[in-house]
Amino acid sequence: MSVFMGEPAISGMLEFLSRDQQHAAINEFLQGDLAVERQKIALLQQQGSHQSMGGPTHMRRPETLKIDISRYKGTDEDSLLRLFVELDDAIRAHHIEGDEMQVTFALSNLTRRAKTWALGLKLHEPDVFDSLGIFGS
Numbered sequence: 001m002s003v004f005m006g007e008p009a010i011s012g013m014l015e016f017l018s019r020d021q022q023h024a025a026i027n028e029f030l031q032g033d034l035a036v037e038r039q040k041i042a043l044l045q046q047q048g049s050h051q052s053m054g055g056p057t058h059m060r061r062p063e064t065l066k067i068d069i070s071r072y073k074g075t076d077e078d079s080l081l082r083l084f085v086e087l088d089d090a091i092r093a094h095h096i097e098g099d100e101m102q103v104t105f106a107l108s109n110l111t112r113r114a115k116t117w118a119l120g121l122k123l124h125e126p127d128v129f130d131s132l133g134i135f136g137s
Contacts, residue, residue, distance in 0.1 A: 067093050074114030083109070087132070099131040106132060 013025055067090045072083040087106050096102055107129070110118055121128045128134075 069109050071109055071111045072114050073112040074110075074117065075112075078114075091132075102132040103129045 013022060017025065067086070069086045069090050070078075070082065072078050072080065087109065090096075091102055091105060094105075096105055107115070107118055107122075118129070
């Protein structure tokens with residue numbers, strides 16, 4: 001209430017109004033606030049009914065592709081560049097959004113030495129891979 005009316009108004013109300021007058025003022029404020037919220041709900045419901053008459057408003061979820069990614073072991077024969085190209089393609093195909101989910105997906109495609117290395121870093125500093133870009137650097 002003080003956010004809308006200000007500290008001086010609240011202080012004056014507490015100092016000069018009787019307890020019943022204070023309760024009445026608070027009730028009046030809450031009723032006004034409630035009326036505004038009811039108007040917002042009515043408007044949202046009205047907009048929703050107009051949209052439902054115009055056809056479906058939800059979009060169909062994009063199809064995902066199954067893409068196999070070579071597991072990266074961390075050996076000399078493995079290509080780190082190939083891993084990141086495959087990861088990027090798979091992330092787009094699976095519609096994986098958000099840095100944390102992308103990093104988790106990338107970590108799930110590591111094995112042996114590479115996985116031990118990455119999980120060891122993450123164990124000491126949980127936020128070490130806060131984005132896929134840092135994961136690759």
